[in-house]
Amino acid sequence: MLLIGAEDEEKWLAEGIAGIQHNAFYLHRALDSNNLRDALKYSAQMLSELRTSKLSPQKYYELYMRAFDELRILEMFFKDESKHGVSVVDLYELVQHAGNILPRLYLLCTVGSVYIKSKEAPAKELLQDLVEMCHGVQHPIRGLFLRSYLAQISRDRLLDIGSDYEGCHGACDSFILFGHPELKTSIPISGLQGPGRVREKQEKERSALQELVFPDEYHLQTLEMLLAAFPQVQPTVDIKTVLSRLMDRLSKYAASSADVLTEFLQVEAFTKLSNAIEKVIEVQVDMPVIGAITLYVSLLTFTLRVHPDRLDYVDQVLGACVKKLSSIPKLEDSRATKQVVALLSAPLEKYNDTVTALTLSNYPRVMDHLDNGTNKVMAMVEVLFELIKGLIKDLDGATDELDEEDFKDEQNSVAKLIHMLYNNEPEEMLKIICIVWKHTMAGGPKRLPFTVPSLVFSALQLVRQLQGQEGDIVGEEVPATPKKIFQILSQMIEALSAVLSPELALRLYLQCAEAANGCDLEYVAYEFFTQAFVLYEEEIANSKAQVTAIHLIIGALQRMNVFSVENRDILTHKTTGYSARLLKKPDQCRAVYACSHLFWVDGQDGIRDGERFDLKTYPDLA
Structure with missing residues (x-):
């Protein structure tokens, strides 16, 4: 298996986009002239560009989005029977004659979405039919994006419990739970295989795929259904990682626009996430304390991003953490302690205001549950300096x-x-x-x-x-x-x-x-x-500062008794030489006189040699 380079990928992506644009041009001409036959022909050719296996998930996503935009236009054409003159039932059969399976399934999903909305057939059966046929694509990346497309175009048919499409929910659950067999084929969950470089590439692809399963909007609108499943998962599932990544994605999505933020308020995302975390921790009694605290750190990060003005939400998260910490005798895990510090630091970093942080009633209660020994002291110091960081460094902006x-x-x-x-x-x-x-x-x-x-x-x-x-x-x-x-x-x-x-x-x-x-x-x-000598020689140029520095060096050296005779001689003669080269004669004399005491130190028998200090050694003083 060859590992492709970035330049090759860019070239293949450019070729794929060019192919989509070329066929999209003729597709638009066919749509303008209400020519269904040519519309299907050029849309199938356009979708054939998605059959590539040469692109990474991120590059494939760019190619997919180009085709997605064109498919939305094609869907509008399919909805208007007066333009193409074919019933949706016949259209659903007609698109199944496309040559290659991937273009055929994309067209089938597009028409299927229109078919479900027409109510001319049971929505549940249609969706199950689409899910089963999508299993025909086993390639991990191509299959994943096909199912993502099906989820995107069907989301408004699935979500409203009281709507005419309520019968779709069973099929929707089936799709969510069993619609991704491709993740188990090329990239095994239990372990990656092949040579080291191949395994590294597979690992990167798997990580990229985890980020591209469903759109954020879909996650938000199905949040209640998704969170309801989390308490039911097996204890061996790393649920904290799943929930933490979900909250991170949703918080970034909320920051994308004011309209999206309004959606978060409408669906009460914070309340649902908070309740789900509480249930997961309650059900998984063997969850390590670090796992629970990590969930609260992620929830607090989500809250500070999405609801920065809701201090009651922030305090609620801290209170939930206090409740969990109260159930354990002692916080001994150093990793858990670091997570508690992260929990306490997050409000300080967000508000940049000590007073605001101190208004949170549960803030000191979290700190009280830190280990009474070392970790508590360390954490307290960390939090303290986060509180005063505006005094110890320039803040951004x-x-x-x-x-x-x-x-x-x-x-x-x-x-x-x-x-x-x-x-x-x-x-x-x-x-x-x-x-x-x-x-x-x-x-x-x-x-x-x-x-x-x-x-x-x-x-x-x-x-x-x-x-x-x-x-x-x-x-x-x-x-x-x-x-x-x-x-x-x-x-x-x-x-x-x-x-x-x-x-x-x-x-x-x-x-x-x-x-x-x-x-x-x-x-x-x-x-x-x-x-000290290096600083004196290279950095201190002012004559007054040199005089002061010399006398400081002399005084310190006179108090030293650790040096051998050889080392002391080196330092003493170097200091005397600096003294003799001071700018002004009076300063030279005073400094060299002070140096004379370095050759005769009371209490140190090895340093009593008056003969060794000779002014002739320093002609500048003559």
Whole structure:
């Protein structure tokens, strides 16, 4: 089996569309002249283009829609017997003489729709006849679209229980349940077969077919019938995926136009979906809690898209989730916890307003059911930073300019909030730091100078708590260690230096170096000093800022006792060299004088050598 390329597909699609347009031209001429014979001839030739097996479901759909539009025009012609002079009964027999099965069945479905509406034969029998004949097409894609066409042209004959077509419902149920044998032939449900690339292609086709079974309008109008069947399915069926995808498709369909949204209000889609989910969860007693919460997340997403103004609906979904969570002793599944966080985050993302979210009475009740340990803390931090995301990053579409003083007050408040986050368990505190960093790293050049320092000092506090611990980093789930925290700190400060805050970043590098000194991690401390030197050389150009930076480096280096003689000599001479090259002579003298103390440190026997500091080494000072 050859795998076709995108360019070949585009070529074949263009050829198919050209064939449909060519025959549609002559079809329109036949319809204008009321020539039934030519109309059937050119419509059959046009429909023969749908016999192709070379297109993917998406490309085939484009071809199908071209033919569909022409068939709707042909249907109007069939309805008007005064134009073609043939009764619908005879017409139903006549189209069955078309040569190829696929064009014949499309024409048969088109005339059959007119036949059902004429009431000249029992509607149920006609529909059963069409369903049985459509089984003659076994190709998965061609058969699927043929049945979709039958469903589309028959939908207004099937849906009204009190209508003249009530007898169609039995046949309609049969069609829905048994009308898709092609899904079991070429693309087996139990497992895909063939070489790896072929299986991959089959998997993609099957996924595409799942999206193209019926039109969204049909789903909406038959929603009550469809949802009534869900509680009756076997427990082994992945009903949460089916319902979640249905709600996702319907919510996107609702956003397509105001008229469609009105239809959703008329059919009370939210109420029907909510009731169906409640019944499914009630019937499937063994459904994992993550499955139930996933359904509520999907229902909440649907509600926020379709009924954003109905806060009572949103609160109702949260309340239903509370009811489910109350039935279990403890929420221990981490995946379920993530779904609860997603449930709590959705209203915040939609309304972008903390006050609105807090008006939902069931919002805090959902949070109360999170695990009392780690997961609850993590989820609370996630939700907290979703609440204040307008303070920690620029929101899409935001154009209001904030007063500079107000902006500083806001960011200082965020920094204070970061300092307030604390957990006694080092591993959990490290997770909190990582969550906060994830949220604040998008703050940009204006916000990071406020948020990064507070986060760095929170991490340094944790380092001091762990001081003396050793261990290498293996994976993400290892206990918190100073080495691991220092790696994260390096990333934080690097992000700060990238937003043109080199002086602040240098100060933080020196703070981290002193913390590494306390943990007896010489190579880590040396690396932080190296990063500080790089910033000094490449980013700090202002003479006053250089003087300040030099004295900070000298002070930090004087307090270090972790370095070997060799490493300390390298850092000391580098610092003294920077001091001797300052712009102004007085600044040079003061800085080099301060460096002299680096060669004689009380309490450190290895650093008491006054002979090694020689002004002749620095001729600029002579």
